[in-house]
Amino acid sequence: MNRNSEVSGSNLERVLRSGEFALTGELGPPKSADRNNVIEKAKYLKGNVDAANITDNQTAIARLSSIASGVICLEQGLEPVVQITTRDRNRLAIQSDVLGAAALGIKNILCLTGDHQSFGNHPDAKNVFDIDSLQLVNMLYKMREEKIFECGDVIRNGKKGRVAEPRIFIGAAANPFAEPLDYRVMRLEKKINAGADFIQTQVIYNMERFRQWMQDVREKKLHEKVYILAGVTPLKSARMARYMKENVSGITFTEDIIRRMERAEDQKTEGRKIALEQIEELKKMEGVHGVHLMAIGGEKSVQGIAEEAGLLPRPPAVTG
Amino acid sequence: MIVSEQKPFGQIFDFVRDYNNILVLGCGTCMTVCMAGGENEVGVLSRQLKLAARHNNLNMNIDELTITRQCDREFFDENATEKINRSDVVLSLGCGVGVQYIVELFPEVIVRPGVNTRFYGANISQGLWLERCAGCGECVLDQYEGICPIARCAKSLMNGPCGGSADGMCEVDTENTECAGQLIYERFKNLNKLDELLEIKPPKNWSAGRDGGPGRIAREDMMFDE
Numbered sequence: 001m002n003r004n005s006e007v008s009g010s011n012l013e014r015v016l017r018s019g020e021f022a023l024t025g026e027l028g029p030p031k032s033a034d035r036n037n038v039i040e041k042a043k044y045l046k047g048n049v050d051a052a053n054i055t056d057n058q059t060a061i062a063r064l065s066s067i068a069s070g071v072i073c074l075e076q077g078l079e080p081v082v083q084i085t086t087r088d089r090n091r092l093a094i095q096s097d098v099l100g101a102a103a104l105g106i107k108n109i110l111c112l113t114g115d116h117q118s119f120g121n122h123p124d125a126k127n128v129f130d131i132d133s134l135q136l137v138n139m140l141y142k143m144r145e146e147k148i149f150e151c152g153d154v155i156r157n158g159k160k161g162r163v164a165e166p167r168i169f170i171g172a173a174a175n176p177f178a179e180p181l182d183y184r185v186m187r188l189e190k191k192i193n194a195g196a197d198f199i200q201t202q203v204i205y206n207m208e209r210f211r212q213w214m215q216d217v218r219e220k221k222l223h224e225k226v227y228i229l230a231g232v233t234p235l236k237s238a239r240m241a242r243y244m245k246e247n248v249s250g251i252t253f254t255e256d257i258i259r260r261m262e263r264a265e266d267q268k269t270e271g272r273k274i275a276l277e278q279i280e281e282l283k284k285m286e287g288v289h290g291v292h293l294m295a296i297g298g299e300k301s302v303q304g305i306a307e308e309a310g311l312l313p314r315p316p317a318v319t320g
Numbered sequence: 321m322i323v324s325e326q327k328p329f330g331q332i333f334d335f336v337r338d339y340n341n342i343l344v345l346g347c348g349t350c351m352t353v354c355m356a357g358g359e360n361e362v363g364v365l366s367r368q369l370k371l372a373a374r375h376n377n378l379n380m381n382i383d384e385l386t387i388t389r390q391c392d393r394e395f396f397d398e399n400a401t402e403k404i405n406r407s408d409v410v411l412s413l414g415c416g417v418g419v420q421y422i423v424e425l426f427p428e429v430i431v432r433p434g435v436n437t438r439f440y441g442a443n444i445s446q447g448l449w450l451e452r453c454a455g456c457g458e459c460v461l462d463q464y465e466g467i468c469p470i471a472r473c474a475k476s477l478m479n480g481p482c483g484g485s486a487d488g489m490c491e492v493d494t495e496n497t498e499c500a501g502q503l504i505y506e507r508f509k510n511l512n513k514l515d516e517l518l519e520i521k522p523p524k525n526w527s528a529g530r531d532g533g534p535g536r537i538a539r540e541d542m543m544f545d546e
């Protein structure tokens with residue numbers, strides 16, 4: 001990460017750079033060409049988050065493209081963090097998309113490998129995985145800093161063309177809860193070395209483990225080399241908690257969270273309460289620079305949570 | 321070895337039901353070892369076909385033969401050549417290579433595949449075969465201490481494991497498939513060289529394998545002048 005000068009001019013970068021505790025949200029594009037669906041969701045997030053992740057065919061289900069959705073968000077005044085997975089596109093397609101995204105005004109990209117296609121609605125698809133998420137981070141870094149494509153060619157249209165590299169604030173994911181546990185900090189370090197500017201973590205339902213991970217991160221001083229946004233998703237019900245615990249790989253739960261949800265009279269309120277407690281703790285945790293609030297299918301609820309968590313108003317968004 | 325499994329019988333029967341003279345041709349190497357298309361399987365399949373023919377009132381003459389290898393000209397001897405030429409259709413229990421090589425050698429004969437060719441694998445235990453090589457054309461096993469992330473990771477992650485590994489198993493098949501990234505991690509840990517995993521592996525050159533077009537190896541030192 002380059003801490004000396006701005007690299008992308010994105011709002012998210014400016015907020016993080018200013019030392020303000022950042023807040024990002026998440027917007028899932030529809031399984032249709034309905035742009036109003038994106039506009040509607042963007043309205044709930046605009047002004048309440050510094051930027052919103054736009055998922056890329058999440059869970060391997062074909063959806064309105066993350067770049068197209070990101071541009072619709074830009075038009076609505078909401079800064080997108082466009083997610084790009086390496087599942088569906090090879091290095092040619094991804095670099096082309098990154099140039100296109102940059103030309104359309106997109107300034108943040110989160111690099112992911114993506115869920116395996118067997119989990120989605122086209123399990124018979126050929127998988128690509130030409131590169132992995134780490135190689136994608138590094139590719140974007142070289143595009144921005146060295147102004148070259150993966151193949152080494154300079155990013156310009158012919159020898160006399162102007163060098164016009166994509167100025168992207170590069171994000172990567174980290175999962176402190178996946179196995180092997182003692183490899184997870186190492187993997188973060190690898191992503192930082194590859195060129196990641198910011199990290200968004202897997203959603204936390206095991207704060208004990210997250211605290212331990214952050215301690216290891218601080219020991220290696222990695223929090224001084226990258227901005228870390230901790231993943232929070234309010235639980236809607238005890239059923240959702242049990243389902244995620246049993247079916248979603250790479251997410252772990254502490255028993256007390258499940259117990260609290262099961263015993264609560266109003267489970268939705270309890271889920272929200274847990275999320276608010278988490279945000280409160282994360283705000284104080286050294287090395288955590290913000291929260292990534294993924295309210296799944298609940299873009300509407302983000303404003304209320306952000307308000308109650310004392311995260312509003314957000315710093316005025318800078319567009320340009 | 322190349323590991324295959326026999327196609328469903330219904331599909332096989334549909335391939336050959338319109339022919340009178342059928343040769344079920346087995347392969348004595350990989351297909352025999354993986355028990356998909358050796359002499360035993362040829363015998364069982366031939367009997368199944370005879371029963372099905374009788375049941376459907378079809379006049380089918382079913383001949384059987386297993387040769388050492390269907391991917392090598394020298395094993396198509398006089399006997400094999402005669403049997404192939406006498407048949408209307410050859411049901412090959414060789415891998416995809418065998419099927420095509422018969423077509424190349426006997427262009428006038430119709431050949432149908434009796435097995436689905438699956439992967440390059442090892443016989444791990446009785447009745448169990450697991451993929452171990454993807455034939456990528458540029459072996460990286462030196463970099464991973466003998467565990468291949470290309471063949472054994474569902475996403476071929478060179479800088480894995482991803483976030484979906486749990487209890488050492490791959491999220492794509494948590495019951496049966498070990499996470500290659502985790503295996504690599506453990507091997508490096510045991511060899512006291514975990515720090516080497518910090519190295520960022522660059523994108524792979526896929527052109528050495530299938531992505532570079534159909535493979536070709538020409539050894540002039542082994543060729544005869546014709």
